[in-house]
Ligand code: CP
């Protein structure tokens with residue numbers, strides 16, 4: 315039987331996405347130490363890029379569920395020395411029960427999944443960051459209920475997080491306003507896939523009007539450090555500040571996947587302010603991914 319992978323949020327149906335959110339909330343509230351559905355199972359975690367939240371949440375989740383996780387940096391495996399993805403995927407998947415990858419190129423994850431005999435989870439690529447969206451959506455549901463019909467505003471880079479917000483809008487049926495500089499818009503095909511739900515704006519303030527959730531991310535993602543200066547110029551009118559928050563609905567939430575740069579994409583006043591739920595959002599990586607591991611790895 316082919317394993318079930320999680321490369322994109324579109325790998326879940328709308329019902330499965332909602333069920334996963336509800337299960338994550340249930341796991342968070344119960345915290346039953348005797349519930350160990352992955353006893354003896356092993357998750358390999360391959361990181362080509364740095365991580366705090368993704369690594370710790372997957373490793374802790376596996377431990378809570380009675381299993382274990384192996385952390386592998388590019389220095390630790392032959393993959394980092396050019397061993398073919400096919401060989402690596404076949405060999406690693408013959409020894410473990412699940413594999414999580416964070417890679418520079420999206421194709422590395424899709425190629426790996428093609429040859430893996432166990433579930434493969436996308437822990438971030440240059441194109442998508444679906445695990446983060448499980449946590450973001452759980453956080454919204456916990457604070458405000460179902461997000462269907464609500465308006466979410468993305469301000470900043472049309473990057474991996476923005477793309478995953480587009481996929482979430484499709485699956486959970488919310489409106490997504492995106493304000494990005496012309497040269498940093500999200501992938502056009504993905505924008506089109508969202509249909510009328512997705513609207514592009516030039517001005518961040520216009521995008522934030524009547525919004526229920528404001529989201530941003532760093533101006534230079536991992537691997538783009540050399541573009542930092544040029545991006546600071548391009549994004550200077552795309553900072554989430556108090557005027558943006560004041561333009562949104564009074565009960566709008568603020569989210570950021572973290573790590574954040576206070577004074578760049580968001581002011582300290584906003585990220586440390588009362589509408590910010592960034593620490594709940596980060597903690598929910600653990601609960602949402604436990605629900606995901608259960609879905610993919612419990613047979
Ligand atoms: N948000 C997120 O994925 O954080 P890490 O890079 O620390 O894993």
Ligand code: NVA
Nearest residue numbers: 473531535536571572
């Ligand atoms: N867009 C950011 C997200 C980090 C979690 C990056 O890719 O570096």
